[in-house]
Amino acid sequence: MTPRQQGTIGTADTTGAAEPAEHTAAVRRLLRDYRALPPGTPVRLAKPTSNLFRFRESGSAPALDVSAFTGVLSIDPVERLADVGGMTTYEDLVAATLPHGLMPTVVPQLRTITLGGAVTGMGIESSSFRSGLPHEAVQEMEILTGGGEVVTATRDNAHSDLFHGFPNSYGTLGYALRLRIELEPVSPYVHLRHLRFSDASEAMDALARICADREYGGRPVDFVDGVAFGPGELYLTLARFTDEAPWTSDYTGNEIYYRSIPRYAGAGPGDYLTTHDYLWRWDTDWFWCSRAFGVQHPLVRPLWPRSLKRSDVYRRLVAWDRRTSFSRLLDHYRGRRPKEPLIQDVEVGVERGAEFLDFFHEEIGMSPVWMCPLRLREPRRPGAAEGEHVWPLYPLENDRLYVNFGFWGLVEMKPGQRRAHHNRRIEERVTELGGHKSLYSDSFYEEDEFWRLYNGPAYRGLKEAYDPGGRLLDLYAKCVHNR
Numbered sequence: 328m329t330p331r332q333q334g335t336i337g338t339a340d341t342t343g344a345a346e347p348a349e350h351t352a353a354v355r356r357l358l359r360d361y362r363a364l365p366p367g368t369p370v371r372l373a374k375p376t377s378n379l380f381r382f383r384e385s386g387s388a389p390a391l392d393v394s395a396f397t398g399v400l401s402i403d404p405v406e407r408l409a410d411v412g413g414m415t416t417y418e419d420l421v422a423a424t425l426p427h428g429l430m431p432t433v434v435p436q437l438r439t440i441t442l443g444g445a446v447t448g449m450g451i452e453s454s455s456f457r458s459g460l461p462h463e464a465v466q467e468m469e470i471l472t473g474g475g476e477v478v479t480a481t482r483d484n485a486h487s488d489l490f491h492g493f494p495n496s497y498g499t500l501g502y503a504l505r506l507r508i509e510l511e512p513v514s515p516y517v518h519l520r521h522l523r524f525s526d527a528s529e530a531m532d533a534l535a536r537i538c539a540d541r542e543y544g545g546r547p548v549d550f551v552d553g554v555a556f557g558p559g560e561l562y563l564t565l566a567r568f569t570d571e572a573p574w575t576s577d578y579t580g581n582e583i584y585y586r587s588i589p590r591y592a593g594a595g596p597g598d599y600l601t602t603h604d605y606l607w608r609w610d611t612d613w614f615w616c617s618r619a620f621g622v623q624h625p626l627v628r629p630l631w632p633r634s635l636k637r638s639d640v641y642r643r644l645v646a647w648d649r650r651t652s653f654s655r656l657l658d659h660y661r662g663r664r665p666k667e668p669l670i671q672d673v674e675v676g677v678e679r680g681a682e683f684l685d686f687f688h689e690e691i692g693m694s695p696v697w698m699c700p701l702r703l704r705e706p707r708r709p710g711a712a713e714g715e716h717v718w719p720l721y722p723l724e725n726d727r728l729y730v731n732f733g734f735w736g737l738v739e740m741k742p743g744q745r746r747a748h749h750n751r752r753i754e755e756r757v758t759e760l761g762g763h764k765s766l767y768s769d770s771f772y773e774e775d776e777f778w779r780l781y782n783g784p785a786y787r788g789l790k791e792a793y794d795p796g797g798r799l800l801d802l803y804a805k806c807v808h809n810r
Contacts (some may be wrong), residue, residue: 350412353395354469354477360391362475370799372502374414374441375509389661396443396504399423407510408466413496413503421606428511430602432458436609437638443503447496447764448720451672451699451731453550453566456538458511459704460770461716462494467707469505470582470704477504492789495781497723499802500793508558516575517550517605517685521592524561526648527681531730534563538700538728554588555697559687561698562588572599579633583623584608585615585695613638616735617697620644666737668769669693670748674701675731675762682730686756697733702726719785720802721763729762747771777803 364370373390377591389509396412399420403409411420417431418438424430424553435450442461444450450461458464465576467481468490480486480493498758520543526531530553537543538551543565550566564566578584591598600608612622620641648654654666669691675683677700687696707715716722723729738749745751751771757764764770765778772780786802 333508337344346750347400350400350505351394354471356395356472357391357393358475358477358506361471363797366796368394372414372498376608393502393504400505400696402427402429404429406511408507409471409510410505410507411442413441413469413506415442417445418440418607420428421603423509425513425603427510428512430606431461431609432464432509432511434606435461435613438607438610439584439637439639442506442508444508446503447493447498448767449495451671451701453552453699454562455699455731456551456728457541457549457700457702457704458475459702460494460718461523463704464509465490466507466509468493468503468507470501471504471742472501473499473721473790473799474796475798476504477698478793488789489793491717492719493783494718495766495802496789497802499799499805500789501799511600514570515602516569516570516572517566517600517602519536519565519591519598519600519605520567521588521597522563522565523589523592524563525559526557527561527684528554530555530561531680534680534698534700534730535657535728537563537565538677538702543715550653553686554585555694555696555698556589557694558685560591562590562682563698566605568602569599570600570727575599575601575604578604578608579636581625582629583612583615585610612634613641616734619736640769647692664742665740667740667747667749669753670735670768671750672731672761672765672767673731673753673757674723674731674764675757675760677728679760679762680730680732683756683762687732687734689752690752691734691738693734693736693738697731699733700729701731702728705757716782719782722782723763745785762776766802769809770807774803774807777807 330508343787352706371390373392373394384781393414396414397419398412398415400410402423407429409420409424413492416439420442421434433450433452435445435452437746440450445461445555448463451682463646467479469477469479470489471477472552478486478489480490481623482490488517489500495505503638516574534551534553537548541548548565549568551563551742553563555561573596575585576582578587617623622631684696703725705715706718740748750769754764754771758780770777778786781802788802
């Protein structure tokens with residue numbers, strides 16, 4: 328453990344914010360460029376980063392320049408609101424809000440996830456058991472629709488259907504250009520406690536109690552997540568804000584965060600991080616996936632610059648490997664069996680979480696597995712029909728605690744197994760357990776089942792209203808056929 332200098336969070340002014348007039352001009356330019364695309368031309372965004380794992384072949388289709396939408400427009404520290412460009416990364420947003428003693432209510436784990444990406448896709452983190460998902464902190468969105476119009480959508484205006492239908496639409500209804508989001512106050516430090524369990528059912532029961540009480544052992548709990556290293560070794564990490572810390576750990580150098588969890592579990596003082604380092608604790612090693620690149624080897628790690636210990640660097644390496652088939656060819660010439668990429672996040676009700684883990688350890692055999700509880704913050708709308716969901720394209724139930732299970736790596740294929748065997752088994756089992764799967768990575772559903780799971784009727788209504796000419800791909804074509 329390397330001590331870090333203790334810091335403070337002040338009330339510095341935001342710098343580098345775009346002027347409203349500049350934003351308005353950028354919207355006009357983008358609208359002009361969009362309308363100038365010939366009918367039938369694929370629409371792509373020129374973005375420097377992506378956290379999707381649906382890799383497409385690079386083509387010659389023109390890309391819309393959205394670089395003007397990558398800044399923080401304004402921060403109101405009194406009302407705790409921020410106006411942010413849709414392509415702004417959470418790394419940049421956090422850098423702007425922390426000097427005000429504020430942070431977004433949910434900060435997804437990876438630095439280069441964008442605000443628009445987290446809202447049109449799905450984001451989650453350890454505050455989600457109390458704050459829900461990132462889109463639940465949005466007050467209004469300015470959206471370039473597939474129909475070539477720019478509309479402002481809120482919970483209760485004329486475009487409330489788009490506001491509620493935008494999450495999990497993955498850019499198939501339009502693109503968020505500006506978002507107004509809620510912020511919450513923070514302290515300078517975060518104190519972590521790691522609880523060990525040898526049984527998945529006990530861990531899920533404890534998770535349900537802790538999330539309901541929002542405290543453990545008489546201390547408040549502000550953040551909850553966990554890691555399953557195997558069937559008999561599970562940890563829940565409970566964290567809370569604190570104004571003081573006797574020391575702070577540094578997991579951006581030689582130390583590795585996930586390996587500290589068993590070391591600090593049980594009795595003792597726990598661990599301390601600055602709030603900044605807590606928010607990005609998983610990014611440095613892309614959870615544990617940096618080991619695939621040798622970054623965790625004790626001889627390699629000191630030589631790998633801190634500036635390159637980042638999830639976006641590792642993702643670019645994965646993208647290169649997918650393009651070149653380097654690792655697949657290497658395995659072939661070494662006589663090894665082919666491996667199946669398994670990069671997924673799924674949500675299962677906490678009451679069935681142990682069933683999912685038992686299945687996963689028995690049939691998949693990958694570890695570790697990330698565990699993150701979530702509960703929708705948004706209440707049911709007044710007058711909503713029975714079975715109607717607040718966020719219709721990702722129909723989670725209100726007042727139900729879910730657990731997100733994340734697993735990312737490669738699984739060896741056995742002779743005779745069907746294509747994408749392990750991915751398909753996970754899809755089948757999650758459906759049997761009444762859960763849902765995020766769509767940022769490969770999906771293999773048949774079309775009828777996909778639209779049943781992701782509310783085809785609601786999606787078709789939104790598509791007809793906001794992309795009547797079909798300029799953008801539909802959700803199934805984008806997420807399953809990967810067009």
